[in-house]
Amino acid sequence: MSEQGLRIGTRKSVMALAQTDEVARLLRAANPALAVEIVRFETRGDQDQTSKLLRHGGKGGAFVAEIREAMRAGELQAAMHSLKDVPGNEETPGLIIAATLPRDAANDSLVLRPGLSLETFRAQHGKGFKIGTNAVRRAAYLRRLFPEATVIHYRGAADTRVAKLDRGDMQRLPGGGDVGPADALVMARSGLERIWMTSRIAHDFSVAEMLPAVGQGIVAVECVEQDWVTRGYLAKIDNMPSRLCAEAEREVLWVLNGHCNSPIAGHATLDGDEMILTASVLDETGDKFIETSRRGAAGRPRELGRAVGLDLLEKGAAEIIARTRPDEH
Numbered sequence: 292m293s294e295q296g297l298r299i300g301t302r303k304s305v306m307a308l309a310q311t312d313e314v315a316r317l318l319r320a321a322n323p324a325l326a327v328e329i330v331r332f333e334t335r336g337d338q339d340q341t342s343k344l345l346r347h348g349g350k351g352g353a354f355v356a357e358i359r360e361a362m363r364a365g366e367l368q369a370a371m372h373s374l375k376d377v378p379g380n381e382e383t384p385g386l387i388i389a390a391t392l393p394r395d396a397a398n399d400s401l402v403l404r405p406g407l408s409l410e411t412f413r414a415q416h417g418k419g420f421k422i423g424t425n426a427v428r429r430a431a432y433l434r435r436l437f438p439e440a441t442v443i444h445y446r447g448a449a450d451t452r453v454a455k456l457d458r459g460d461m462q463r464l465p466g467g468g469d470v471g472p473a474d475a476l477v478m479a480r481s482g483l484e485r486i487w488m489t490s491r492i493a494h495d496f497s498v499a500e501m502l503p504a505v506g507q508g509i510v511a512v513e514c515v516e517q518d519w520v521t522r523g524y525l526a527k528i529d530n531m532p533s534r535l536c537a538e539a540e541r542e543v544l545w546v547l548n549g550h551c552n553s554p555i556a557g558h559a560t561l562d563g564d565e566m567i568l569t570a571s572v573l574d575e576t577g578d579k580f581i582e583t584s585r586r587g588a589a590g591r592p593r594e595l596g597r598a599v600g601l602d603l604l605e606k607g608a609a610e611i612i613a614r615t616r617p618d619e620h
């Protein structure tokens with residue numbers, strides 16, 4: 292039983308469960324004799340809906356750490372992560388991302404409160420609108436795209452965020468007090484697809500107008516590096532284009548020592564045997580904006596990522612990142 296069994300851990304949000312179901316489906320199809328079991332974790336990050344997540348060691352720290360502990364202890368063989376939530380500036384000794392699923396849409400979308408129209412939003416250039424997000428990157432792009440809009444702190448699992456928007460709930464701030472209610476949210480299209488809420492998308496930002504987070508839209512499966520049996524199962528569902536793009540984008544984070552809520556964006560696409568990698572660094576006010584793009588060999592993604600990261604450093608990225616580094620709470 293244990294020989295042919297694979298226990299995969301996940302957070303228990305609707306989105307995470309949908310992603311893990313997809314991993315399980317692919318694993319079963321590729322390994323018909325394998326018994327795949329999904330183990331749901333309630334992480335500290337999910338329980339504490341008010342804090343800005345930073346006191347858990349950032350987004351990655353909250354969502355990832357506990358599941359990794361269980362894997363190291365042998366209670367699980369694998370862990371499902373949204374690659375976007377996996378910190379890019381940490382070593383994870385003994386663990387490896389052994390599968391990346393084919394990338395879903397990488398872009399962000401605008402979701403409006405029912406009754407509000409995109410035409411009104413556009414005509415007013417966002418003036419008078421409160422847009423909810425907890426991502427420094429999205430806030431920075433919003434301030435560039437809609438300087439008249441107000442960006443407010445907003446968090447929670449994807450489905451919860453939409454429910455709060457629809458009810459017109461206020462948001463409790465980490466330092467006390469309330470903001471809201473939000474008129475709009477910016478969310479990952481892929482996340483909305485996975486929770487069957489694409490009908491709520493009022494506008495899809497193109498990746499050019501709002502460069503996505505590194506790894507956005509990619510579901511990753513991690514396991515113990517020395518667990519060759521599990522690695523064998525996972526290798527069968529690893530998607531090469533997705534892996535190559537992930538490696539290039541994550542190398543940018545590594546070069547910039549990007550923490551998990553950095554104002555860093557990065558997106559790679561393949562063009563035959565070449566790859567195009569674009570990355571940017573923004574400050575929270577949206578005033579400072581550095582972007583760079585390079586083309587290189589698709590087969591050497593880290594090389595391309597390093598070159599793009601070094602370009603950004605040369606243009607002053609380190610100073611912007613240092614200024615947005617989260618303080619201790």
Ligand SMILES: NCc1[nH]cc(CCC(=O)O)c1CC(=O)O
Nearest residue numbers: 373375478479481482507508509
């Ligand atoms: N931080 C939450 C999170 N982590 C991954 C996704 C979905 C997008 C993806 O697969 O990268 C989301 C929701 C969102 O950003 O709206």
